[in-house]
Amino acid sequence: MSLDFATAFAHCPLVAILRGIRPVEVEAIGDELVAAGFTLIEVPMNSPDPLDSIGRLARRFKGQALVGAGTVLTTKQVAQVQDVGGQLVISPNSDPAVIAATTQAGMISMPGYFTPTEGFAAIQNGATALKLFPAEAATPAVLKAQRAVFPKDLPVLVVGGINPGNMHPWVEAGANGFGLGSALYKPGTTAAQVGSAARDFISGWKALQA
Numbered sequence: 545m546s547l548d549f550a551t552a553f554a555h556c557p558l559v560a561i562l563r564g565i566r567p568v569e570v571e572a573i574g575d576e577l578v579a580a581g582f583t584l585i586e587v588p589m590n591s592p593d594p595l596d597s598i599g600r601l602a603r604r605f606k607g608q609a610l611v612g613a614g615t616v617l618t619t620k621q622v623a624q625v626q627d628v629g630g631q632l633v634i635s636p637n638s639d640p641a642v643i644a645a646t647t648q649a650g651m652i653s654m655p656g657y658f659t660p661t662e663g664f665a666a667i668q669n670g671a672t673a674l675k676l677f678p679a680e681a682a683t684p685a686v687l688k689a690q691r692a693v694f695p696k697d698l699p700v701l702v703v704g705g706i707n708p709g710n711m712h713p714w715v716e717a718g719a720n721g722f723g724l725g726s727a728l729y730k731p732g733t734t735a736a737q738v739g740s741a742a743r744d745f746i747s748g749w750k751a752l753q754a
Contacts (some may be wrong), residue, residue: 549631549652549672552583552610553699557721558745559584559634559654561614561703564731567596573729574601576739578609581746586634586723588614589621595628602629610652619645626651634723636677638666647672654701658682660690667698675723678704684717691718708748715752722749 560577562570565587577585585605587597594613601611612632613625622633622645633646638655646653647670656677657663663674674694676682679702687702694700702714703723711722728741 547583547607547610549610553673553721556581556583556746556749557699557701558582558749559586559632559701559703559721559723560728560742561586561588561723561725562591562597562729563588563614563725564591565597565729566592567600569735570597570600571604572735573733573738574605574609576735577742578605580739580742582742583609584632585609585611586614586632587611589617590615595624598625598630599628602631612652616642616646618642622646622649622651634675638662638669638671640665640669643669643671646670656703660693663690663694667695673699673701673720676700676702676719677723679714680705684713687714687719688717708744711748712752 560582585601587594598611598613610631612630614634616633616635619641626649632652634654635642636656638657643653643655652672654673654675655666655671656675657666666674699720701721701723702719706722706724707727729738
């Protein structure tokens with residue numbers, strides 16, 4: 545059974561960012577995330593053996609979650625992610641070549657942007673969704689102004705410093721989802737701790753939709 549981005553995002557628009565994770569622990573942590581309801585999982589390319597981790601997750605959760613790479617900076621990395629079964633290509637920047645290579649490969653492109661100029665350039669190059677990054681340097685008011693001009697059906701995720709207690713103002717400003725980093729996982733976090741944090745995030749998101 546395949547899983548497309550629209551379905552995965554509608555189910556849970558929260559991206560689990562597993563920066564620093566090791567292949568030996570990735571499946572147990574993936575089990576906790578998927579059990580909690582996560583359908584989008586990212587392993588940044590500056591993690592130890594990221595392609596091994598992505599491959600393990602992609603095989604284990606095929607049809608249950610979309611898995612891919614973060615901090616993707618080159619077209620070579622796009623191809624590497626595809627080769628191990630990854631479907632998500634997430635970047636901190638908006639590189640036209642990376643976006644184009646991703647869409648041409650039939651993968652999901654989620655580049656980072658900070659200004660309307662960067663956002664519209666990413667859209668023009670075929671981005672599936674946009675990632676406002678780093679959110680710590682922005683405000684909900686900034687996002688609200690950007691949402692007034694971005695396409696209404698374009699998903700925009702907020703990434704950087706997000707925790708279950710600060711999602712509300714971003715959602716009010718037009719955020720469609722979030723990328724979750726160290727508040728969900730950081731090196732040394734156990735699978736059980738990730739599961740607990742994941743459930744807290746899911747509960748927080750659902751409360752905002754009530």
